[in-house]
Amino acid sequence: KLRALIFDVDGTLANTEQDGHRVAFNRAFAEAGYDWNWSVSLYGELLAVAGGKERIRYYLKQYRPDFQPPANFDEFIANLHRAKTHHYQQLIATGSIPLRPGVQRLIKAARSQGIRLAIATTTAPTNVTALLQHTLGDESPAWFDLIAAGDIVPAKKPAPDIYNYVLRQMDLPPHDGLAIEDSDQGLIAAAQAGITTLITVNNYTKDQDFPQAVLVLNHLGEPDQPFTVLAGDAGD
Numbered sequence: 001k002l003r004a005l006i007f008d009v010d011g012t013l014a015n016t017e018q019d020g021h022r023v024a025f026n027r028a029f030a031e032a033g034y035d036w037n038w039s040v041s042l043y044g045e046l047l048a049v050a051g052g053k054e055r056i057r058y059y060l061k062q063y064r065p066d067f068q069p070p071a072n073f074d075e076f077i078a079n080l081h082r083a084k085t086h087h088y089q090q091l092i093a094t095g096s097i098p099l100r101p102g103v104q105r106l107i108k109a110a111r112s113q114g115i116r117l118a119i120a121t122t123t124a125p126t127n128v129t130a131l132l133q134h135t136l137g138d139e140s141p142a143w144f145d146l147i148a149a150g151d152i153v154p155a156k157k158p159a160p161d162i163y164n165y166v167l168r169q170m171d172l173p174p175h176d177g178l179a180i181e182d183s184d185q186g187l188i189a190a191a192q193a194g195i196t197t198l199i200t201v202n203n204y205t206k207d208q209d210f211p212q213a214v215l216v217l218n219h220l221g222e223p224d225q226p227f228t229v230l231a232g233d234a235g236d
């Protein structure tokens with residue numbers, strides 16, 4: 001029996017990457033005096049690494065081989081990332097990034113049927129509450145039994161750690177939950193934790209492969225905007 005929905009955030013609840021996180025990274029870099037500008041297509045490549053701090057490190061190593069890392073490199077990255085989080089929250093506060101189709105409907109339907117809700121994401125916890133509050137209202141973070149986010153586990157997706165953490169904290173057997181993800185890395189994380197996973201693709205993930213997904217949709221759908229099944233069995 002389905003007892004819980006476990007949502008990914010970025011790319012799943014909302015298309016936050018291109019116009020949210022990417023822009024926030026660029027603002028933080030410019031503010032710190034660096035000419036590192038992440039284009040829409042470069043950012044697509046950088047999304048191979050989950051986690052903002054991890055992504056900045058990867059970028060410097062792969063694309064800025066001449067960059068001389070300061071002695072306190074961890075602190076340097078943490079400071080840049082803190083500035084990025086600040087810019088991200090300012091962007092979210094403008095309300096320019098809406099929830100994807102069907103997200104609000106599904107969350108409300110689950111609540112009314114007593115299905116538990118949780119979040120399993122790589123992004124910082126404050127980014128999750130900011131997005132929920134600006135799209136679903138100030139009370140909405142409390143609708144979730146658990147918001148598992150960011151550095152709460154040492155290994156980010158595609159490691160299963162964040163999903164295992166959610167299962168443990170909710171005392172939930174994996175087969176009682178359904179994960180909703182948008183990316184191959186999120187799918188690998190959830191599947192390794194033994195959780196059935198539904199994928200809703202977006203522009204950054206539409207060409208990825210989702211062999212372990214129970215269902216792949218273009219989005220979750222609304223009455224006036226039906227979803228399309230891209231792979232899997234809609235269960236007739």
Ligand code: XBP
Pocket residue numbers: 008009010011017021049050051052053084120121122123124127157186
């Ligand atoms: C997506 C990510 C995050 C965001 C940036 O996470 O990989 O790193 O791109 O957020 P998910 P931070 O799809 O699991 O929600 O800079 O806060 O890491």
Ligand code: MG
Pocket residue numbers: 008009010011012181182183186
């Ligand atoms: Mg995602």
